[in-house]
Amino acid sequence: MSRVAIIGGGVIGGGWAARFLLNGWDVAVFDPAPDAARKIASVLDNASRSLPGIYDRALPAKGKLTFHDTIAAAVEGADWVQESVSERLDLKHAVYAEIVPALREGGFIASSTSGFKAVDLGAKGASVVVVHPFNPVYLLPLVELSGPADLRLRAEPVVRALGMYPLQMEVEIDAFIANRFQEAVWREALWMVRDGIATTGQIDAAIHMGFGLRWAQMGLFETYRIAGGEAGMASYLEQFGPSLSWPWSRLTDVPDLDDALVATIAAQSDKQAAGRSVPELERLRDDNLVAILRGLRQQGSGAGEVILAHEATLPEGGEIDGLPVTASRCVPVTWTDYNGHMNEAAYLELGSWATDGLMRIVGAGPDYIAAGKSFFTVDSRIRYLDEVQCGERLSVTTQVIAAEGKKMRLFHRIMTGDGLVATIETLLLHTDLTTRRSCPPEPEVAAALTRLARAHDGRIAEGCGGAVGERP
Structure with a gap:
């Protein structure tokens, strides 16, 4: 039985704990928050209901979950250490100073950071590789691996064994690949709300009723290649390339998140929720993702290919x-x-x-x-x-x-x-x-x-x- 130390048990750390547990790992958690155990139990409940449902074979027997009062106690004997504390570089460095003495010989730290480069995370001597997941960690397969090549290569088989997709990044860059796309769309959405062009509900509908469905099974370039017709990508760029210089977007500017804009977004978001609580929305999200992922699994396309590859490693018979x-x-x-x-x-x-x-x-x-x-x-x-x-x-x-x-x-x-x-x-x-x-x-x-x-x-x-x- 393998053992993982989860340092930081918030939304991302809890998702990692669930992903590891449901794949048969023992999980040791350190999080000083008094309600950490309750929060992780809630995440694990959602994950136990959803993750096994994307496979046509049963996952391994669930690992053992323990909570520890110190970082050193959680890290002791761990085969993998996943750091998921808040996005403050000084805090991460302080946490690493406690992790490093307890690491196994040759061990390293996998960071869930959503933006810091590994070179900055390891500036004070710790061996760190970026292993950046997406929420919910227990369902979405993408993991961006960034940092030293040797650590990325050592991290990849662990990521694959969890049924996830390791995206190897040879070039280090702040916020990696996927977060930069998310940030670009998010920035444009904020401007549309700020300028009174669209509501939060209209923006979300434009995504999940339109291009979001395409992106679930094909990426940006494949989608646009098809849009170019039989002539392919060259034809698409010839037809639509000039529009890139038109003033359609405000991506180079960032709107001021003043009190008025925050209040507008919050009010529109509350209206969208229609009285549904966050746990209810999480359950809806997970059920939708299971249905989409199972559809992709059936076709062996996109994330479905990752699911089938992982499923083939799961035991059957007896x-x-x-x-x-x-x-x-x-x-x-x-x-x-x-x-x-x-x-x-x-x-x-x-x-x-x-x-x-x-x-x-x-x-x-x-x-x-x-x-x-x-x-x-x-x-x-x-x-x-x-x-x-x-x-x-x-x-x-x-x-x-x-x-x-x-x-x-x-x-x-x-x-x-x-x-x-x-x-x-x-x-x-x-x-x-x-x-x-x-x-x-x-x-x-x-x-x-x-x-x-x-x-x-x-x-x-x-x-x-x-x-x-x-x-x-």
Whole structure:
């Protein structure tokens, strides 16, 4: 078990704590604020509900969370130190002076700073690399790595192991890459409010109803390349390049955040919130991000590619009560309905993943399918035995009831930590994908199925073969 020290448990530090914990790391936190534990517990609650839901495999068992009264106690024995204290250079230097003596030999400090260069952070002798995340840290994959090349290279595998995307920056610059873009858009937005051109609600709608959706799966240059038509980027620049010199923007100026502008922004922002609290808005944000990230995962595009790469490293398989575990995952918000629990259609989807898991076990996985053979479902019966909520971890075991010629009959048991919540009985026919007609499975697959059927023979499968609505 790896151990990380989180120095500073605010919004960013708490997000880091959640990201590490849910990826199986033990987390030691130092934060002198009296309510630090409560705040981190709130972040962890949100993260536990959302992060596992973007994957189709279960994350590792959660690590252990501890709080410490001194920096040295938190850092002692840590494999990684993540500093997330306030953006004051003097404060960071003071904190580093306490971290360095407690570091393991050859250790370094990873800073969450949103603007300082590593060379300035390490000006008093500490080995520091910028590892700059984005809020919410437990969901957004981007991490900007800036500073000494050797430390950036050492930091990258840790970042990837957390399911994040390390953006290596060879050139050090204040505020890095992404924050400079955010700052530019933010500055222009402030001017629009200041000049009475747009309200906070109009500006936010322009982003999340328009180009923000494009940016979720393609960056600026790819988007504009497409806008240039078949001629590509050169055509776009030729058409729209001259407009860069037009007086559309006030990006070189910064509006004075006087009392009147602050009051205007605050009032408009309150109206936008429509009475929703910050925790309610955080939950909405996370649910939206899970839905977007799962969509990108399905296509393997943008952040979805990062999710798939991390998911491939997560363990699967094992046994429960002598039966193979064919699926294990957490319930994403996209599987829930207006009643607040897992929708009935999602059980069938989970059952299909479990069937795929059993097919891989018997040698009928992706390579077998690519060669032109597979199993098609022809009948299913689901029993819903208990409610399941968003974020709950589900494990599915599969019993081979029968393997007779072209037929494969399976019985899936869906379980939470509290017990059985559903069963799915399914009948499949082996099929030739070229003719779309049933046919006998290849000998090695038939033999593997027969072995499992014999091993599972004699087990009681309560509800298997019963009529719809039948209960003990």
